[in-house]
Amino acid sequence: MTENGMNTVNQPSAISQGSLSYVAVVAAVAALGGLLFGYDTAVISGAIGFLRTRFELNSMMTGWAASAALVGCIFGAMFAGTLSDRFGRKRVMMLAGGMFFISAMWSAMPYQLFDFIIARIVGGLGVGAASMLSPLYIAEISPARIRGRLVSLNQFAIIGGMLVVYFVNTMIARQGGEAWNVEYGWRWMFGSEAVPAILFFGLLFMVPESPRWLTEAGKEKKARNILTKVGGSEHAEAELKEIKDTIAMESGSIWDLFKPGIRMALIIGAGLAILQQITGINIVLYYAPEIFKNAGLTAESALSDTVIVGIVNLTFTVVAIAVVDKLGRKPLLLIASAGMGISLLLLGRAIRMEQFEGPWVLLFVLTYVASFAVAMGPVVWVVISEIFPTKIRGRAMSVATVCLWTACFLVSVFFPYMLETFKGSVFWIYAGVCGAAFLFVLFFVPETKGKSLEEIAKSWL
Numbered sequence: 001m002t003e004n005g006m007n008t009v010n011q012p013s014a015i016s017q018g019s020l021s022y023v024a025v026v027a028a029v030a031a032l033g034g035l036l037f038g039y040d041t042a043v044i045s046g047a048i049g050f051l052r053t054r055f056e057l058n059s060m061m062t063g064w065a066a067s068a069a070l071v072g073c074i075f076g077a078m079f080a081g082t083l084s085d086r087f088g089r090k091r092v093m094m095l096a097g098g099m100f101f102i103s104a105m106w107s108a109m110p111y112q113l114f115d116f117i118i119a120r121i122v123g124g125l126g127v128g129a130a131s132m133l134s135p136l137y138i139a140e141i142s143p144a145r146i147r148g149r150l151v152s153l154n155q156f157a158i159i160g161g162m163l164v165v166y167f168v169n170t171m172i173a174r175q176g177g178e179a180w181n182v183e184y185g186w187r188w189m190f191g192s193e194a195v196p197a198i199l200f201f202g203l204l205f206m207v208p209e210s211p212r213w214l215t216e217a218g219k220e221k222k223a224r225n226i227l228t229k230v231g232g233s234e235h236a237e238a239e240l241k242e243i244k245d246t247i248a249m250e251s252g253s254i255w256d257l258f259k260p261g262i263r264m265a266l267i268i269g270a271g272l273a274i275l276q277q278i279t280g281i282n283i284v285l286y287y288a289p290e291i292f293k294n295a296g297l298t299a300e301s302a303l304s305d306t307v308i309v310g311i312v313n314l315t316f317t318v319v320a321i322a323v324v325d326k327l328g329r330k331p332l333l334l335i336a337s338a339g340m341g342i343s344l345l346l347l348g349r350a351i352r353m354e355q356f357e358g359p360w361v362l363l364f365v366l367t368y369v370a371s372f373a374v375a376m377g378p379v380v381w382v383v384i385s386e387i388f389p390t391k392i393r394g395r396a397m398s399v400a401t402v403c404l405w406t407a408c409f410l411v412s413v414f415f416p417y418m419l420e421t422f423k424g425s426v427f428w429i430y431a432g433v434c435g436a437a438f439l440f441v442l443f444f445v446p447e448t449k450g451k452s453l454e455e456i457a458k459s460w461l
Contacts, residue, residue, distance in 0.1 A: 020146070023230045026207045027138045027150045031157035032200040033093055033130035036100050038161025039193055040069065040127050041282075042310075046169025047186035054182045055113045059420050063413040068117045069103075070409035072124020073131065077405055080129035081398025088217070089137040089210045089394075092129055097201035099126030101194055108191030123193075132401040136393060139385040140210040143231050144452040148324035148382050155378030156317045161196070163310035168192050170307060212390045212453070215243045239452075246454040247390055256392050257399065261460040266396060268444055269384040272333075273404035275437040276380045279340055280430035281372050282408055283415045284309070284365055312366045316373035328449040329383055332375035333441040339371030341434030348427035376437075386448055389457040 044066050052062050076096070084092045103123025110116040135154045142150040172188045173181055211230075214223035220240065227236035257266045324332060347364035388396035418426045448456055 019229060023142060023150070026141060027153055029200075029203045029207050030093070030134050030137045031154045032196065032203065033096060033134035034154040034157035035161035035164075036097070036193070036196055036200055037127050037130050037134070038158035038163075039165045039196060040100065040103070040123050040161075042162035043165045043169065043189055043193060044069070046166070046173060047189045050181045050186040051116075053178075054186070057113075059416045060413075061113075063416045065113065065117070065120075066416075067409050067412040068120040069124035069127060070405055070412060072121035072126075073128035073405035074124075074402055074409065076125035076128025076130075077132050077398055077401035078128070079398075080133055081394035081396070081401075083394075084133055084136070084213075085392070085394035088213055089133055089140070090204060090207065093133050093137065094201060094204045096126040096129040096133065097197055097204065099123060099129075100197035101201065104191055104193035104197055107193075108187040119190075128401065128405055131405070132394075132397045135381045135385040136397050137210055139382075139453065140212040140390075140393075141208075141226070141230060143235070144450060144455075146325060147386065147453075148329070148379075148449065149321050151382045151385055152317070152321040152324050152378035155373075155381055156314070156321060159310065159313045159317045159373065159377070163307070163314050164196075165189075165192075166307045166310045211239075212243055212393075215240065216247055216390055220244075242452060242454040243390065246457050249389075249458070256389070257396055262389070262392075264444075265387045265460050266399065268446075269387055269396065269400035270403040271440055271444065272380045272383055273400040274407045275433070275440060276376055277404055277407035277411055278430070279337070279372075279376065279434045279437055280344060280368075280411070280427070281377070282412050283419075283430070284369060308362070309365060309369055313369050313373045313377075316370045317378055320374050320378045324379060324382060325449060328447050329375075329379050330441060330445055330447045332379050333445065334438060336371050336375035336379075337434050337438035337441060339374075340368055340376065341431045341438070343368035343371060344427045344431035344434060348425060348431065351427070383445065383448065386453055387456055387460075389460070390453070 048062065048066050051057070051065055055061075055065070057065060076099075080092050080096070083095075099122055103119050103126065106119035106122065107116060110119060134157075135151050138151050138154055139147055169189050172185050172192075175188075176185060208226045209222070211223040211226040214220070214226070223243075224236050224240055227239050230236075231239070256262050320332065343364050347361065347368060350360040350364055384397060384400045415426075418429075422429075446459075451459075
């Protein structure tokens with residue numbers, strides 16, 4: 001094994017012709033950051049009810065306990081871009097992996113709510129960093145023709161992490177009764193994250209640094225070697241020339257984000273990031289068991305139905321991966337926004353009308369999640385990872401991701417109160433936001449299918 005890659009693909013044929021298996025393996029390792037992102041954010045869904053009882057929380061404090069990690073996410077995303085532009089994508093991803101492990105162990109041990117909150121904020125720092133760096137890294141190492149699919153792999157990993165933790169939470173909850181879960185069960189739920197955290201940290205030693213970051217840092221030889229492994233010698237030379245030409249056009253100043261052209265890219269990136277969250281996905285993923293309980297389902301049935309939600313989420317993310325480089329980004333985003341809005345309208349009606357029982361609520365939650373998974377989840381990350389110039393891509397993605405996590409925090413912390421106050425009507429508010437998302441995509445979001453990162457950057461410059 002060399003410092004630039006993995007010995008499993010470091011063969012002459014791979015070097016001269018390139019290897020899709022090489023870039024796929026590298027992308028899969030980076031996507032483990034997405035798996036931890038999903039695991040860490042969704043573990044709260046099975047634990048929140050037990051936490052509420054253990055610490056005797058009211059609705060606002062329940063929202064705070066569920067959303068504390070999101071405070072860390074905001075700051076993790078805020079600083080990860082600048083750090084990755086300076087020290088490289090790989091090193092900061094490894095730092096995020098360490099934070100995941102520390103948070104997992106710490107979250108499992110507290111006997112006071114304050115300790116739990118601090119531990120979750122530490123995990124949030126890792127989530128915030130990984131949420132922007134994993135798709136950014138994958139976009140920077142992937143060939144244009146399959147970039148959408150490979151970046152969408154990160155969303156697949158996020159949903160995979162959520163689905164895994166739904167199963168883990170359910171299995172842990174079944175190890176004892178209510179009293180056991182209130183005292184111990186939720187601790188095992190959080191502690192279980194230590195295993196994928198160690199795996200992510202260890203495997204990162206095997207992947208190379210981003211060739212675009214290496215080029216910008218003046219390490220052209222290393223960048224050429226990696227690009228050759230990805231696409232062959234001719235691909236490497238052409239790609240390297242285009243990267244250097246585009247970097248020469250960029251000043252690298254953060255103020256570039258506010259110049260004409262790039263400013264529009266920032267508006268699109270931040271707008272999509274915010275809309276991904278305020279269209280309601282985390283109120284479903286974080287609070288699915290509580291929503292199902294409010295619809296009349298038992299606690300055990302609510303946890304089982306949450307697993308079904310995770311399976312649908314994963315299945316339709318696979319659909320997105322299959323079609324994003326064929327149909328394009330924009331059509332999928334329009335389909336998703338419309339499907340989510342209609343589903344939320346029906347979900348609100350099902351909860352408000354007493355004759356609509358639990359199965360109807362589950363059905364409309366599933367159609368909403370399927371619509372989100374086919375585009376608003378994976379495709380938003382694809383777009384915001386590819387629309388910014390190389391020299392400022394890390395910081396630009398930080399801005400967009402900070403907007404995403406801030407919106408996520410506000411939605412998550414206030415949702416328990418809103419659900420308690422407005423009941424099913426709260427979902428109609430989010431349905432209206434889905435309508436706004438449809439219009440934003442229709443009028444502002446460009447199609448980037450099949451274009452290299454440098455072509456996209458030049459279109460703004």
